[in-house]
Amino acid sequence: MTRSILSLFILFFFSIPPVHADNSKQERDLYQDLETFANVLTLIQQYYVDEVDSSKVITGAINGMLGSLDPHSAYMTAEDFKALEEETSGSFTGIGIEISIRDGVLTAVAPIEGTPADRQGIRPGDQIVRINGELTKTMTLMEAVKKLRGEVGTKVTITIHRSEWKEPRDYTITREAIPLVSVNSMTLEPGFGYLRISNFQSSTTKDVLDALGVLGKKRPLQGLILDLRNNPGGLLDQAVKVADIFLDKGVIVSTKGRYREEQMIFEAHPDGTRNDYPMVVLVNNGSASGSEIVAGALQDHKRAIILGTITFGKGSVQTVLPLPEGAGLRLTTAKYYTPNGISIQATGIKPDMVVPLNPVLQVKDDALKSATRNIREKDLPNHLENEATQSGAKPSHSKEPGNQEATFEQVDEIHQVSQRLEQDNQLRTALIILRSLHLAGGQRKSPRSDE
Known part of the structure; x- marks a missing residue:
């Protein structure tokens, strides 16, 4: 029994590349360790107080083996593997x-x-x-x-x-x-947009481009707040592509692992657009992995001001390796580095401006009332003009019934923006910075191929 289990494990381990044995001593040590494992399993099967499900015990051993490596490497059953695919797809x-x-x-x-x-x-x-x-x-x-x-x-x-x-x-x-709605956006005030990315999934880059198109439709953007707070990451390629939207050249991120296939450099490419308006990126201790890649790239290239609190510090890359019968292995295969060659593993991205989030003390109803007080009649779309202050004013025309819904949506958006600014001191600070940069005519530009 022991030899058959040992043969099974030897076949399993040596059939999955790459296995790198530097010398014959390491090979002998590996065989001895596998034999010890097989002996322990045999003794458990023979003498444990209850009958043992060998499959369950071996799965536990695999989980223990991966857990001894790092917090992000894990064994996935076929059910887990399917759930991962669903999560990244929507x-x-x-x-x-x-x-x-x-x-x-x-x-x-x-x-x-x-x-x-x-x-x-x-x-x-x-x-x-x-x-x-x-x-x-x-x-x-x-x-x-x-x-x-x-x-x-x-x-x-x-x-x-x-x-x-x-x-x-x-x-x-x-x-x-x-x-998983990856991207949300709104206009904070004319010319200044807000774009939130909650995670990086397969459609994120397209959603960001669509949102930027909407934000800049009525009036070209004069400044953008990119909100990556509480963004735990997601797909590496999508984080790279999002950073590429705002950079035209230079390294976005590099990865380094044990072997050549893990040594990769991702660079920005010119795409013919000039997304060089001032930017502020919001981060906090919930910003991890992919969001740290984007923030680190924009910070190192002096493309944006990073504002908030220090990020989570997950600077490692996980590769999903398929196993027989639909199972999978999520294994840490590399660490990633910002364009300046800095690893943020366990240290995080330090913002240019450290601004802690001040919790809102009011209940939601009070916050809504406070936000409403900041909205004046003249701010509302299609408000009535004061006849005493108008000379030669044109008579007002009745609106088509179909326009009322759009009017209500505009009023609701004003309420939402005002409420967010009332409750979110980091967002308010970011908007003040963008206004200042616009008024001063200065901005942190991305490196461009035509400069």
Whole structure:
């Protein structure tokens, strides 16, 4: 039995390239370790108090092996692998939170905007100590993900520890279908746009280009705020392509691994457009991986001012390797570096301007009232003019019924913008910077091939 299991493992390990044995001693050590593993498995099967499912034990051993490497390497069953494909393509069911293992503790990287976790107030850096009463300390990352996800309408209780709390608190959250709307945008005021990227998925670059087209349709952009706060990352190629939109030349990011195939340099390319308006990029401790690539590239090329707080510090690249029967292996294969050759692994991107987010003390109704007070009658579309101050004013014409809906949408957008600025001091600061740069006629430009 021992020899058959040993043969199976030798065949398995040496059939998956690349296996690099520097000398015969290393090969002998590997064979001895595999034989030890097979012996332990045989003894478990023979003497353990209960009958053992060998498949389950081996899966546990694989998870333990990967868990000893780093927090982001993981074994994926066929079900996990399928869920990963769904997540990067558009939607999944769960509570809407990106998680990681940090210092041995299951940690929230960032809640996805507008999801149940976000509405319940889960924050980046929250430690998830229990899921449905079960301690998470011994869970793998994929096991935790599986427990957090589930059918729409079902509930999950997570126990959160936050640094400023004396005791952990329970949150019971109802699972929903989580549509991953990657890009949202709005005009803050004429000429100044706001673009939020919540994660990097397969359609992100196209969505960003479409949003920029809408923002600059009525009036050319004079400044842009790119919001990458609580963006946990996603697809590397999409992060690179988004950075390329705002850069015309130079390195965006480079990756370095053990072997030549992991040594890659991604560079910007001129595309014929001049997206050289001033930019402010918003980041926080929930900005990780792909969002750190974009922020780091724009910062090193002095293309944008980075504002907020230090980012998460995930500077590693994971490659998904398929295994038989639909399973997969997510393995860390390289580290990435900013254009200046700096690794942000475990250190993060330090903003040019450190501006902590001041929490809003008012409840939502009070915030809405405050925002409404900032809107004056003259700001509303199609407002009535004061006849006493008009000379030769044209008589007003009745509006077509079809225009009323558009008018209400414009009023609602004014409310939304005003409310966001009222509640978000980082956003307000970014807008003030853009106004100042525009008035002063100065801006941080991207390096261009025609300069």
